[in-house]
Amino acid sequence: MLKTTVYLPEDLEVRLDAEAAATGVSKAELIRRGIAMLLDASERPRDNAPLPVFRSGRSRGVDEMRDDIYRQIKQRSARR
Incomplete structure (x- = not known):
């Protein structure tokens, strides 16, 4: 806690x-x-969708995946 x-x-x-x-x-x-x-x-809409799964067909580095996840979170936050 x-x-x-x-x-x-x-x-x-x-x-x-x-x-x-x-x-x-x-x-x-x-x-x-x-x-x-x-x-x-609360009547505020909840977005309980899971974080996206990235299937690019190639191996991705940690930094690239982190940047994509942050971008997705920022987009979802902007919709609220």
């Missing part, structure tokens, strides 16, 4: 503390669940 700092208004912090105490679930877990719910409910 990665660590992220989130600043909360005092009233939200109080409510989060109360929910954690009442349910026995850590504040961090409640925050993770809330973020997951928000992202799962």
Whole structure:
């Protein structure tokens, strides 16, 4: 897991503390669940297509493959 700092208004912090105490679930877990719910409910289109497979008929170097993958990622990001 990665660590992220989130600043909360005092009233939200109080409510989060109360929910954690009442349910026995850590504040961090409640925050993770809330973020997951928000992202799962998002109507933003998801592009779950796999990264492209390159079949050029010739051997390719790591740098060339990396550049092609970066180019594909950049193109997909621009569509969002």
